[in-house]
Amino acid sequence: MHALQFVAKRLLLMIPILIGISILTFAISNTIPGDPARLILGPKATPEGLEALREDMGLNDPLYVQYGRYMGGIAQGDLGQSTYSQRPVLNDLLRYSPATFELTMFAMVVTLVVGIPFGIISASRKDKLADQFTRIFALLGVAMPAFWLGLLLLLFFYLKLGVLPGSGRLDGGMAPPDYITGMYTVDALLTGNWPVLYAAIMHLILPGLTLAAVTIGMITRMTRSSMLSVLKSDYIRTAYAKGAPENRVLYGHALRNGVMPVITLLGMAFGHALGGSVLVEAVFSWPGLGQYAVNAINYLDFPAVMGVTLLIAVIFILVNLIVDTLYFFIDPRLKHN
Amino acid sequence: MALLEVTNLKQHFIIKKGFLGEKTTVKAVDGVSLFIEEGQTLGIVGESGCGKSSLGRSILRLAEPTEGSIKFKGEEVTDMNAKQMKELRKEMQIVFQDPYASLNPRNTVRQILEAPLAIHNIGSRKERREKVELLVEKIGLRKDQLNNYPHEFSGGQRQRIGIARALMLEPRLIIADEPVSALDVSVQSQVLNLMLELQQEMNLSYMFISHDLSVVQHISDKVAVMYLGKVVEISDVEKVYSDPKHPYTRALLSALPVPDPTQKKERIILQGDLPSPSNPPSGCPFHTRCPMATKECAEIVPPLEEKTPGHFAACIHT
Amino acid sequence: MVRRITSSPLTVLGLVIVLIILITAAFAPVIATHSPTEVDLVSKLEAPSAEHYFGTDEVGRDIFSRIVYGTRISLRIGLLVVAISFPIGTILGAIAGYIGGRVDQVIMRITDIFLSFPGIILAMSIAAALGPSIENVMLALAATWWPWYTRIVRSSVLSIKHSEYIEANRALGANPFRILFKEIVPNAMAPATIQASLDLGFVILAAAGLSFIGLGAQPPSPEWGAMLSNSREILREAWWAATFPGLAILLTVLGFNLLGDGLNDLLDPKQR
Ligand SMILES: Nc1ncnc2c1ncn2[C@@H]1O[C@H](COP(=O)(O)OP(=O)(O)OP(=O)(O)O)[C@@H](O)[C@H]1O
Ligand SMILES: [Mg+2]
Numbered sequence: 001m002h003a004l005q006f007v008a009k010r011l012l013l014m015i016p017i018l019i020g021i022s023i024l025t026f027a028i029s030n031t032i033p034g035d036p037a038r039l040i041l042g043p044k045a046t047p048e049g050l051e052a053l054r055e056d057m058g059l060n061d062p063l064y065v066q067y068g069r070y071m072g073g074i075a076q077g078d079l080g081q082s083t084y085s086q087r088p089v090l091n092d093l094l095r096y097s098p099a100t101f102e103l104t105m106f107a108m109v110v111t112l113v114v115g116i117p118f119g120i121i122s123a124s125r126k127d128k129l130a131d132q133f134t135r136i137f138a139l140l141g142v143a144m145p146a147f148w149l150g151l152l153l154l155l156f157f158y159l160k161l162g163v164l165p166g167s168g169r170l171d172g173g174m175a176p177p178d179y180i181t182g183m184y185t186v187d188a189l190l191t192g193n194w195p196v197l198y199a200a201i202m203h204l205i206l207p208g209l210t211l212a213a214v215t216i217g218m219i220t221r222m223t224r225s226s227m228l229s230v231l232k233s234d235y236i237r238t239a240y241a242k243g244a245p246e247n248r249v250l251y252g253h254a255l256r257n258g259v260m261p262v263i264t265l266l267g268m269a270f271g272h273a274l275g276g277s278v279l280v281e282a283v284f285s286w287p288g289l290g291q292y293a294v295n296a297i298n299y300l301d302f303p304a305v306m307g308v309t310l311l312i313a314v315i316f317i318l319v320n321l322i323v324d325t326l327y328f329f330i331d332p333r334l335k336h337n
Numbered sequence: 338m339a340l341l342e343v344t345n346l347k348q349h350f351i352i353k354k355g356f357l358g359e360k361t362t363v364k365a366v367d368g369v370s371l372f373i374e375e376g377q378t379l380g381i382v383g384e385s386g387c388g389k390s391s392l393g394r395s396i397l398r399l400a401e402p403t404e405g406s407i408k409f410k411g412e413e414v415t416d417m418n419a420k421q422m423k424e425l426r427k428e429m430q431i432v433f434q435d436p437y438a439s440l441n442p443r444n445t446v447r448q449i450l451e452a453p454l455a456i457h458n459i460g461s462r463k464e465r466r467e468k469v470e471l472l473v474e475k476i477g478l479r480k481d482q483l484n485n486y487p488h489e490f491s492g493g494q495r496q497r498i499g500i501a502r503a504l505m506l507e508p509r510l511i512i513a514d515e516p517v518s519a520l521d522v523s524v525q526s527q528v529l530n531l532m533l534e535l536q537q538e539m540n541l542s543y544m545f546i547s548h549d550l551s552v553v554q555h556i557s558d559k560v561a562v563m564y565l566g567k568v569v570e571i572s573d574v575e576k577v578y579s580d581p582k583h584p585y586t587r588a589l590l591s592a593l594p595v596p597d598p599t600q601k602k603e604r605i606i607l608q609g610d611l612p613s614p615s616n617p618p619s620g621c622p623f624h625t626r627c628p629m630a631t632k633e634c635a636e637i638v639p640p641l642e643e644k645t646p647g648h649f650a651a652c653i654h655t
Numbered sequence: 656m657v658r659r660i661t662s663s664p665l666t667v668l669g670l671v672i673v674l675i676i677l678i679t680a681a682f683a684p685v686i687a688t689h690s691p692t693e694v695d696l697v698s699k700l701e702a703p704s705a706e707h708y709f710g711t712d713e714v715g716r717d718i719f720s721r722i723v724y725g726t727r728i729s730l731r732i733g734l735l736v737v738a739i740s741f742p743i744g745t746i747l748g749a750i751a752g753y754i755g756g757r758v759d760q761v762i763m764r765i766t767d768i769f770l771s772f773p774g775i776i777l778a779m780s781i782a783a784a785l786g787p788s789i790e791n792v793m794l795a796l797a798a799t800w801w802p803w804y805t806r807i808v809r810s811s812v813l814s815i816k817h818s819e820y821i822e823a824n825r826a827l828g829a830n831p832f833r834i835l836f837k838e839i840v841p842n843a844m845a846p847a848t849i850q851a852s853l854d855l856g857f858v859i860l861a862a863a864g865l866s867f868i869g870l871g872a873q874p875p876s877p878e879w880g881a882m883l884s885n886s887r888e889i890l891r892e893a894w895w896a897a898t899f900p901g902l903a904i905l906l907t908v909l910g911f912n913l914l915g916d917g918l919n920d921l922l923d924p925k926q927r
Contacts (some may be wrong), residue, residue, distance in 0.1 A: 024786045042830030143908035145860055147867050148901030149885055159891055275773030277839065279864050283887070297783050301716045309780040313772045397826055426828035439819035443841055456829045502823065 006179070006328050010321050019089060021313050022074060026067050029306055042168050047118050080303030084296060088309035092292060097311065098182025099169060099279070100288030104273045105183075107211035108271040111269060116259060123224045123258070134220060141217020146276045150210040150283035157206060164206055167285040187241020207284040215269045220267050227258035264325050267320035274312050338411055340542050341396070341429075341510055346370070346405035348388070348395040348566075351614070363615045364423035365391035367566035368405070370641070373510065373559075378536070378543040380557030380574070382550055382589065384611055388566040389546045390434075393512040396544070397431055398422065411508075411510060417638065430503035434515035436495035440487040446473070446498055447483040453505040468505070476501045476531060493524035504535065517552060529556055550593055553580045554578055562586045565614055565622040568641060572648040582650035584629050621652070629654050663920070665915065672906055680726040689717035690875045691724040700893050710895035718896060721876025721877035722903050729907060732793055732862045733855040739797040741851050744804025749843065750806065752812030753835055763809070766802035774799050775861055782870040783877065792862055792871035796855045800854065804847050813842040845922040849915050856911030863904050879904050 041049055054060055056068060073079070079089035122134035158166030169184055170176060176189040177196045185204065188197035231254050281290035289308050296304035348366035353359070365388040368432050373379045395402045398414065407414040409425060417425060433439040437609070440449055450469045450535045454460055460468065470480050476497040477481045487495055496516060503511055513532070517525040533556065535541060547553050553560055554574055560569040561584065570583040588605040607626045612618055620627045624634035679686055688708070695715035703710045709718040747832030751762040759843050769777065778795040784793035815821060816839065863880030865871040874885060879900040887897035 016764060017767055017771055019766065021771060024768055025780070028780055128750045139909065139912065140905070143856065143860075143905055143912055145863060145880075145883075145908075147864060147880075147899055148897070148904065151883065151887065151897045151901065155890055155894055155897060224865070271773040275775035278775065278779065279867060282868050293779065297787075298869050302783065303778050305783045309772065310775055312776050316773055317771050394822075396828060399822060399825055423828040431823065431826045432739070433819040433823060435819055439823055441820045441838055441842070452829070453827045456824075456827050456833065499823070502827075506827070 003325075003328060007321075007325055010241050010324060014317060014321065017317060018314070021310070021317075022071055023067070025306055025310050025313075026070050028309075029070075029129065029302065030063070031065075032232040033271065074310075079307040081294070081305075082301055082304040084299040084301040084304065089303050092304065093289065093307050093311050096287060096289045096292045098288075099286060100274075100277050102183035102185060102292060103204065103207055103211060103249065103281070103286060103288060104277055106185075106271065107273050107277075108210040108266070108270060110208060110212040110217050110268075111215040115219030116218040116223050116262065118216070119262075120227055120255065120258070122220065122224045123227035126228065134224070138217040138220040138224075141213050142170075142221070144213055144217070146210055146214050147160065147279040147283050149213055150207065150280050153206050153210060165199075166206065169200060169203050170196065171203075174199055207280050207286050209281070211273055211280045214276055215273050218269055219262060219265070221261050223259065226261045227254060229278060230254050255276070260327075260330060263323065267316075267323040270319045270323075271316045274316060339408075340410060341544070342408040343370040343396060343573045344370050344390070344406040344408075346395060346407065347403040348391045349403040352550065356423045364566045364617060365614055366402075366626075367396055367614075367617075368621045369563075369568050370570060371412065371561055371568060373542050373544060375509070376536070376540050376542055377558045378545050378556055380553035381544065381546045381563060382548060382553050383632045385548060386611060386614065387550045387563045388515050388614065389563060390568075391416055391585035392563070393431065393514050393544065393546055397407060397426075397429060397512060399431075411577055423457070427506040430506065430508040430511050432496075432499050432503050432513040432516045436489075436492050437519075437650060439499050440495060442487055445484050446478075446490075449487070450483075450502055450505060453502060457506065459506075472501050472504060473619065475535070481556060484566070491524075492520050493528055495527050496520060500532065500535070501526075503540070505572055507539070508541070510544065512546070514546045515548070516545075516599075518549065520545065525552065531606045547605075550578075550589055551640040562589070565617050566652065567622060567650075568653070569623065570650040571641070576645070576648045580645075580648075582648060583625050583652050584622075584654070585623050588628075607615075663917055665913050665919075666917025669910050669915075672910030673914050676726055676730060676907055676910060679723055680730045683723050683727055687717075687720035687723040689720040691721045692716065692875050700889065702893075703895050704922045709899040710893060712882075712885065712893065716875075718882075718899055721882060722879065722899055725877040725882065725900070725903065726907075728789070728872065728876065729859045729862070729904075732789070732796075733859045733866065733911075736793050736796045736800060736858045736862075737851050737854055739793075741802035741847070742803055743797075743805050744801035745844065745847050746810045748805035748808030748847075749802070749812055749835070749840065752809040752816060752843075753839065756889045759809075766873055767918050769799060769802040770806075772799070775864060777864060778861060779868070779870065782865055783844075787873060788874070789866075789872045794867050795865075795870075796858055796861055800858065803850065803854075807847045807850055808843050811846055812839055815839050815842050848924060849919045852918055853912055853915035856908035856915075860904060860908050860913075 017310055041126060045053075062067075063064060077090050079093070080087050081087070082092055085092055118134050118138070122138075123132045154166045157164040165171065175197060177184055177193045177200075178191050180187045180190055180229045184200035185197060188194070188200055277288065278284075278290035279285070281288050282294045285291065289312065293305055293308040295301070296308070343391065345366070345509050346366055346369045350363040350365055352363060367388070369388075369392055371379065381392065383389055388582065391400065391570050394400045394413075396407055398407075400584075402415060405415070414422075414425060426471060437461060444452075447469060451465050454468065456464045459465070463593070469483065473480060478497065480496060482490075492621065496519075500511075500516070502643065517528050521527060529552065532543070537561070543556070545553060545556055557574050559572065560574050560577050562577070562583065564585050566614040570577060570581065570586045572582075575584060578590065581590055584605075586615045588607050591603065607627060608628075612622070612625060618635070620633075620635040620637055621627070621630070621639050626628040627634065629652075633653060635654060639653045641649045642649045644655060645649050693716065695711070695713065698707070698711055699713055699715035701707055701711045701715075707717050707719065709722065711717055713723075747762050747766075751759040751916055777799045778792070781790045781795035785794060821834060821838055824838055829838075863873055863878070863883070866878050866880030868883045869884065872881040874881060883897060883898040886893070886900070889896055
């Protein structure tokens with residue numbers, strides 16, 4: 001199959017999923033207990049006033065008409081008005097998402113740089129001390145409540161040692177770099193704003209590592225088991241039997257075949273990181289989507305919560321699409337079926 | 338009257354292919370006619386993918402036949418309702434190729450062997466136990482092994498269990514789908530001999546599917562050679578093996594080791610791959626690989642003709 | 656059987672942890688040294704001591720006792736969420752895998768939609784819509800969890816459905832009911848059951864996360880996530896308030912994880 005064909009097919013398959021997601025979020029929005037009209041007008045509203053507002057808000061229309069309106073709105077980028085910030089939700093999302101994106105990307109990079117080598121070491125030293133340690137750490141990572149780890153890191157590195165900043169994206173009073181991508185590290189790098197770059201990286205370390213802890217566990221375990229199954233395969237055994245030196249076998253054949261399947265799981269890991277960012281941002285007052293969502297929850301700002309949900313789902317799907325496409329290019333076997 | 342008589346049986350599978358789900362038809366069995374006499378064994382041979390298993394499953398209606406007639410003891414099987422089918426299943430059983438996949442890994446041998454009786458509500462608890470114990474000794478296992486799980490047995494032992502399960506209902510006909518292909522050669526003959534003994538003792542008929550011509554020769558009375566869903570040659574074993582009438586049969590036989598090394602035989606090597614059953618060649622299905630093929634072969638579909646008395650083959654050149 | 660469990664030290668560890676959790680939940684009033692909710696401003700923010708094993712919080716509540724009582728809350732959440740989502744998920748998965756065709760497609764598209772949200776995000780928005788309470792968090796988690804079981808059961812049913820031993824049973828004349836419930840379901844349930852035991856831990860983790868951001872358990876409930884959320888205010892003064900509830904969550908998730916892995920080996924008939 002042609003690569004273009006593959007991407008086209010995946011894009012087509014996304015359409016029903018996106019429709020499904022919109023139906024699901026619409027359904028969730030409609031389960032809000034209570035009457036939105038009463039919520040707005042307050043306890044002293046007259047029945048006539050309530051009825052008029054309901055009619056006005058379209059709450060009396062059949063559900064499918066309401067859904068049509070909701071979809072029409074989304075198609076035009078109208079996600080409703082945040083009742084807390086009093087701004088269109090879309091504006092808020094655009095404002096807060098670079099911070100979340102920066103954080104999750106940082107965590108993903110750390111995950112890959114740490115998780116894959118750990119997995120490889122663990123597999124190649126199976127049942128030895130290094131393997132045992134890696135496995136225990138990976139298991140702890142998977143079972144770790146990220147928000148708790150965040151609190152502990154905060155306690156130690158910020159409150160106790162004072163070596164790392166514990167909240168926000170930049171030092172107090174520091175002006176953000178000129179806006180290009182909204183990700184401070186990238187923008188500071190592009191504009192050559194070194195003090196800001198330094199501060200931005202320092203601020204990323206604690207929340208980034210916290211977020212990465214969980215996904216490192218995941219990726220390490222997966223790399224390990226994938227490597228082990230490759231190392232056990234006849235193919236590798238033959239290579240050994242033919243007298244190929246151990247290192248060459250490990251890094252030549254096994255690495256390529258063992259690490260490749262892990263790529264397919266990157267999408268899932270990214271999803272975990274996105275979900276986890278909500279909690280981690282809350283710990284480190286990281287002004288991203290998660291923090292925005294948590295504030296919205298506390299102020300019962302429902303359009304904002306739904307906006308974040310929808311956006312994260314869409315990002316998640318797109319990331320999976322990218323990962324699958326990447327895998328398609330890397331793995332020649334897929335092209336044939 | 339033959340025990341089983343199959344006429345013009347077809348088993349077509351419609352499969353969806355590609356992104357848009359274009360439908361193609363796989364003609365796994367395409368107009369097969371044959372019969373099996375009481376107490377006899379019909380061997381079915383052919384390359385992988387020629388439709389042997391599909392034929393067997395179709396006769397048992399494990400997959401609904403697309404077309405054709407199946408008569409068991411003179412009664413039309415394809416017309417039977419669910420209740421009649423259940424009765425029929427007591428008389429017609431199947432043994433599978435893979436002794437690892439054909440036994441439920443979570444059931445003990447006793448559970449596996451009692452299941453047929455339970456399904457058909459035969460006998461009391463005690464009677465079932467006794468029946469299982471009787472049969473288990475017949476197939477050469479010990480009573481105390483009944484509480485073991487399939488994975489605790491060797492491939493040959495598992496296959497015996499599979500045979501015992503098929504025999505629990507005392508059937509007349511057993512369709513054995515490559516029952517020994519998955520076994521070591523030394524174990525193969527043990528299982529084959531067991532099957533022959535049981536045949537004698539219980540007056541069984543077999544439809545014995547295999548791609549191993551020497552095994553088929555050993556066990557069969559008659560043999561049918563299949564190619565791309567069709568029977569291309571069918572007759573008594575001796576006739577087919579000593580005087581094959583179809584070039585495909587000749588090619589298959591030429592690959593067999595010769596018992597007498599002084600007798601020189603030329604090995605016929607088939608050209609090309611087996612064509613896809615979803616896109617079979619025109620005319621004679623074998624013409625694309627046939628050493629004798631002429632222009633007509635691509636046009637005429639050769640009928641299964643009686644070449645010498647009782648010896649049928651589908652080739653216009655012999 | 657017993658020997659097989661005890662032959663793996665990690666499984667034993669998991670079993671021990673889970674047993675401790677169960678005992679703690681069952682005998683919380685006996686084990687706790689103080690009331691979990693009683694305010695005692697005189698002894699507020701006390702460090703761990705013989706009197707208060709895990710210290711006290713900003714209103715003098717005994718953290719050890721709160722954690723002990725919190726075990727009940729967490730265990731109840733884990734059990735109820737799995738008890739709701741497991742049957743729904745496995746039945747739908749069995750139907751999808753066994754019937755196939757249109758039914759399968761519809762069910763699987765629905766699970767695809769649910770799984771295209773990162774789990775905690777979907778649970779968060781459902782819980783937010785329903786309003787913050789522990790019951791709503793359970794509902795929300797159940798609503799996001801079932802598709803996993805559907806997927807697992809469906810794929811095992813599919814692989815079993817086409818296996819020769821099912822074919823053999825059809826040839827014997829077994830009716831579809833017998834085949835589904837005697838042959839397919841017992842084999843297909845094993846992977847889902849293992850997942851469920853892992854999930855007991857993960858559900859507790861997710862619920863704690865939701866309570867941490869203000870959904871779920873509300874103060875003064877001694878729910879672990881809510882306690883952690885509360886501890887942020889006093890992080891500088893009372894490290895113990897943040898440390899111990901998290902440790903409880905970690906151990907619980909770890910315990911169910913180890914047990915699940917052990918179960919994995921145990922339910923494999925090839926090792927019986
Ligand atoms: N359920 C099915 N759906 C679609 N195609 C099928 C199905 N069963 C069999 N086929 C196709 O029908 C053809 C014949 O298959 P069959 O299994 O009957 O061959 P066989 O002679 O038994 O081969 P083997 O020696 O490998 O067992 C093959 O091309 C196969 O792919
Ligand atoms: Mg076959």
